[in-house]
Amino acid sequence: MRLVSWIWFWYVLVGFIMGGGAVLIWNVLKKASLMPNWYEWILLVLSFITFMFMGQTFIASFQEVEPRAAWLSLFFMGVPILLMAVGLFRSLNKRYIGN
Amino acid sequence: MTKSKKEYHSTTSRRDFMKMLGVGAGAVGLGAAGVSAGGFKDLDEMMASPLAERHLPFWVKEVDEPTVKIDWDNFEMFPGPEGTLFNPASWENPKDYFDIYNRNIASTKKNVQDNVPGLSLKDRALADANCWGWGGRSGADLSAPWAGADVKANPQWEHPTMYYTPEDYGVPKHEGTPEENSRMLRTAGRIMGAADMGFVKLDEKTKKLLWGKITFENVEKGYAEPEKNKFVLPDKDLWAVCSVIPQSLWMQQYTERMSWASSNTMSYSRANIYANRLSVFLRGLGYQAYGGNTESIGRLVGFGVMSGMGEYGRAGILVSPQYGTNIRTVLVTITDMPMAVTKPIDAGIAKFCQACKKCGEMCPSGAISMEEKPFWGGDAAWQAKGIKGWYMDSKKCYDFMLGGEPDCSRCQTVCPFTKYDEAVLHDLIRISIAKAPALDSAIRKMDDVFGYGKEPDTKKTPWEIDPMDIPLYGLDNSRS
Ligand code: SF4
Ligand code: SF4
Numbered sequence: 321m322r323l324v325s326w327i328w329f330w331y332v333l334v335g336f337i338m339g340g341g342a343v344l345i346w347n348v349l350k351k352a353s354l355m356p357n358w359y360e361w362i363l364l365v366l367s368f369i370t371f372m373f374m375g376q377t378f379i380a381s382f383q384e385v386e387p388r389a390a391w392l393s394l395f396f397m398g399v400p401i402l403l404m405a406v407g408l409f410r411s412l413n414k415r416y417i418g419n
Numbered sequence: 420m421t422k423s424k425k426e427y428h429s430t431t432s433r434r435d436f437m438k439m440l441g442v443g444a445g446a447v448g449l450g451a452a453g454v455s456a457g458g459f460k461d462l463d464e465m466m467a468s469p470l471a472e473r474h475l476p477f478w479v480k481e482v483d484e485p486t487v488k489i490d491w492d493n494f495e496m497f498p499g500p501e502g503t504l505f506n507p508a509s510w511e512n513p514k515d516y517f518d519i520y521n522r523n524i525a526s527t528k529k530n531v532q533d534n535v536p537g538l539s540l541k542d543r544a545l546a547d548a549n550c551w552g553w554g555g556r557s558g559a560d561l562s563a564p565w566a567g568a569d570v571k572a573n574p575q576w577e578h579p580t581m582y583y584t585p586e587d588y589g590v591p592k593h594e595g596t597p598e599e600n601s602r603m604l605r606t607a608g609r610i611m612g613a614a615d616m617g618f619v620k621l622d623e624k625t626k627k628l629l630w631g632k633i634t635f636e637n638v639e640k641g642y643a644e645p646e647k648n649k650f651v652l653p654d655k656d657l658w659a660v661c662s663v664i665p666q667s668l669w670m671q672q673y674t675e676r677m678s679w680a681s682s683n684t685m686s687y688s689r690a691n692i693y694a695n696r697l698s699v700f701l702r703g704l705g706y707q708a709y710g711g712n713t714e715s716i717g718r719l720v721g722f723g724v725m726s727g728m729g730e731y732g733r734a735g736i737l738v739s740p741q742y743g744t745n746i747r748t749v750l751v752t753i754t755d756m757p758m759a760v761t762k763p764i765d766a767g768i769a770k771f772c773q774a775c776k777k778c779g780e781m782c783p784s785g786a787i788s789m790e791e792k793p794f795w796g797g798d799a800a801w802q803a804k805g806i807k808g809w810y811m812d813s814k815k816c817y818d819f820m821l822g823g824e825p826d827c828s829r830c831q832t833v834c835p836f837t838k839y840d841e842a843v844l845h846d847l848i849r850i851s852i853a854k855a856p857a858l859d860s861a862i863r864k865m866d867d868v869f870g871y872g873k874e875p876d877t878k879k880t881p882w883e884i885d886p887m888d889i890p891l892y893g894l895d896n897s898r899s
Pocket of ligand 1: 784831
């Protein structure tokens with residue numbers, strides 16, 4: 321119960337970390353003059369949404385006393401996120417080397 | 420029902436809104452603080468808020484006919500609760516009933532003597548405590564009398580406005596449009612303990628959902644002569660106020676031992692208290708209220724289906740899109756207050772049952788039909804013909820759960836619709852079930868893979884955990 325009533329704190333913390341991370345990545349890309357093109361934007365947004373969705377399912381499943389569902393959601397959503405992240409990285413990297 | 424479908428479906432509850440933002444349950448406290456800070460000045464203001472509207476998620480649609488096929492021409496009225504298996508006389512061989520009953524007593528005693536976790540003396544004492552007020556076999560009967568709660572003033576100590584009627588105040592009875600009345604009742608019902616409400620007009624069809632022994636007479640007020648098994652309703656426009664009484668999902672994790680103790684029976688007990696409150700409320704507005712206890716009206720699942728609070732599922736119980744099968748009862752009170760009816764719904768549930776069969780697979784007694792398609796049945800004396808659904812073999816269930824095994828409600832616990840409401844994922848699944856039935860089999864498989872609706876851990880009991888970690892009344896607080 322205590323976990324439930326304090327959970328909002330973690331969401332706020334996650335929000336700060338995500339916001340900070342986004343600013344950081346933006347600055348790095350800007351410095352490297354690497355503005356994402358259209359499909360990189362799609363990958364970025366999709367992986368971000370899936371990541372948020374995975375986080376919500378993971379935490380909520382523990383609240384629901386369903387640990388198996390929590391860990392499996394990490395797997396089922398984590399793998400596509402990983403694939404998208406790798407694709408994104410490779411695409412950006414290719415352009416960076418090409419620069 | 421003057422609200423258009425569009426308006427209903429665009430209504431987003433505070434909780435849904437928070438969930439949509441991804442803020443989750445924790446932040447609901449903040450949301451609640453915001454709502455209460457604004458506050459409602461009176462019942463009128465509360466009724467006018469979207470909170471009092473019927474909330475159907477956008478993927479649940481209202482339909483003219485329920486998803487279970489009903490043959491109203493050949494629909495049999497069931498005589499009364501005394502025709503069910505709870506009455507020894509309705510068994511072909513009443514000795515079977517007493518065998519089961521005696522097995523139950525013997526196994527209960529043995530489990531208490533052996534101090535079996537979940538079935539020990541303290542567990543049974545808790546079960547009896549939470550059962551109190553249910554009535555019938557519990558011995559302590561709080562159920563509402565046929566013609567409404569007993570509201571005789573107590574001259575010893577009485578609140579000055581307790582149990583007054585409009586005549587007592589010298590004012591006419593409450594007058595509102597059917598829509599206003601429905602809203603008012605929905606608001607009052609939530610406050611008094613109903614999770615959801617629906618309203619059915621009694622007509623030539625829906626009257627068949629009443630017990631066959633209930634008759635209509637040309638009288639101003641209905642009456643009962645219980646000694647003659649006679650229950651009479653006035654022959655005028657009447658509506659069934661249907662309320663869903665939620666049971667503790669939290670306690671269901673202890674199925675099938677502790678669920679009996681604090682989930683099932685306490686819901687019956689709360690249902691009876693709720694029914695009394697509802698009848699006092701209606702009476703206080705100047706209207707009549709009949710029945711309302713868990714056995715006095717008739718086919719409760721049928722009223723649940725016709726009022727659109729759920730669909731008829733494989734296990735022969737109501738499956739609500741919001742609460743799944745974790746509903747202990749649909750409580751029905753008949754009133755002469757005009758109500759705006761709520762229509763049956765289609766959330767893809769009955770269709771999903773064809774692919775799912777989970778309750779049937781997990782039923783330890785084999786009572787639940789494994790036929791893929793629903794069928795016209797009802798041949799046994801304790802069943803009634805007229806619907807195309809999955810008829811269950813209640814005798815097997817009865818024999819198992821009352822005949823020595825700890826009480827069971829596994830069919831409710833394992834149903835994929837019976838879930839806490841924290842993860843957004845569940846909404847996506849429900850949308851898919853409603854909109855893309857081709858995925859039903861895959862969803863059922865994933866439900867198993869994710870570990871939902873598993874076998875209960877019979878060694879687990881709540882006695883060891885921090886009492887402050889127990890939700891109040893054991894009720895699921897993922898739904899506000
Ligand atoms: S209560 Fe138990 S035995 Fe009875 S139908 Fe449900 S799962 Fe089967
Ligand atoms: S467990 Fe499956 S088949 Fe049984 S009522 Fe629930 S959805 Fe229908």
